[in-house]
Amino acid sequence: MTEVAAAPARAETGTPPSPETIRQALADSTQRPRDLAESLGIGEASLLAAQVDGDRVTRIDADPDSLLAAIPELGEVMGLTRNESVVSEINGVYGGYRRSERAGLVLNGRIDLRFFPSHWVHGFAVVAETKAGPRHSFQVFDAAGDAVHKIYLAKGADPAPWVALRDKLALEDQSRDLPVGPRDTVEPAQEAPEKAEALRAAWADLGDTHKFPAMCRTFGVNRLGAYRTVGAPHARKLEPASVGRLLNRLADTGTPSMIFVGNAGCIQIVSGPIGPIKEMGPWLNVLDDDFNLHLRGDHIAEVWVANKPSRRGPAVSVDFFDARGGLIAQMFGHRTSEVDHNAAWMKLVEEEIARCADEVPA
Structure with missing residues (x-):
């Protein structure tokens, strides 16, 4: 992400x-x-x-x-x-701490982080x-x-x-004054309808999900813009309510997933099955013993199923965005170092695609 x-x-x-x-x-x-x-x-x-x-x-x-x-x-x-x-x-x-100049990771059992030191x-x-x-x-x-x-x-x-x-x-400087800069603005969807066919061909030949950002830069699109540009079968649009339904189906079926939550400086990945979803006002909550998730369902404006081919099988994610085009989070089926494809997860996603088919254009 x-x-x-x-x-x-x-x-x-x-x-x-x-x-x-x-x-x-x-x-x-x-x-x-x-x-x-x-x-x-x-x-x-x-x-x-x-x-x-x-x-x-x-x-x-x-x-x-x-x-x-x-x-x-x-x-x-x-x-x-x-x-x-x-x-x-x-x-x-x-x-499992490792770092390069631009990025790093912490990977040890349940703790799975990707971090970007400049932030x-x-x-x-x-x-x-x-x-x-x-x-x-x-x-x-x-x-x-x-x-x-x-x-x-x-x-x-x-x-x-x-x-x-x-x-x-502890730093030597313990001043109470803190110089801060402006917040980065969220980039809205950058689409390229005139490049749709070429982008679809490049997508089909991706081979490695880690090449996706570079592909987007090549075509002058961002993540949401790429989804809007290529459409089905690579990207299919769902309803905002699909996220809550999929979370509940993950809990009901015990299907293990991977939930990516992040900001510009850190991405936290939680893998495994999740417990029942508890709704409190606009919040969708997972309140497990070792994992809590608190999601503002009313912030979800667009939801896409993205199917990215890889040498280990298709990597299928559900990505959801806010009204400005910012990525809120991603959900995948649980993956291993050998296999990206997860049949149980795919079944849940396909059920949701079918449910939305008559209401949301592909």
Whole structure:
């Protein structure tokens, strides 16, 4: 997954509020920190920076080589990755850290991350008071101050290793002022109807799903634009409600899946079967023992089934986008290093395609 939904444009408020103003707003507000940050016209990172005290909130080195490589020392933790429309939380032990100049991965059992170091800009160690007691976390944000990835110490775990790592990662600069840049805008669908036949031919000859972004660049399209341009049989449009139905069918049948949730700096992949879906207002929730997913169903504007050929068989995903064209998340059938095709997943997808056939043009 290479394109993700960004947060909405931040309101223009002129001069950013001072750390003192932010702390007073925190004292007066009953809003969640993320919502308060939006109301103040700042990023969540600025909210934390205003609280830096060397104890409850500490500025740390956000470089993955410093942070992610050391997280295995903490044992089982909870990793959280989100964008504006979906939150993925998974419990596990970090490990298998690898990095290149532009990207890296953490792969160890349930923990499966792809990260992009240039977006790991601001880091904080946070001790938050909760009804269940103090909650220890490391939190990373991009240049605009929006969340990239958060790692929470397991409830009831000994905080001593966390404290030792915090102190090791603490920056000399513990200023409460945090310079941030503008948010990246979401690119709307870039279509190329005049290149449709050539794009279909290139798609059919793909051979490797990792070549998909390069193919899109060659034809001057992005992911959503490619789907709209090629159409069936490579890409078929579903209904927004298809996502909830497929999640429920995955739960009902026990079919293992892979759910990709990400932002510009991190993609979190959760593999395996999921439990029952619980709806709460606009939210679709998976509340398993070691995995929680919180999805804003009302943010889903377009849904596509994408069938990408590979040497290991067809890789079939359900990709869903917001109204601006930003990718919210992707679902695949569970894949292995040898096989991309998953017959049980394909059956569920084909059922949904048939259900939508009379209502949504192919």
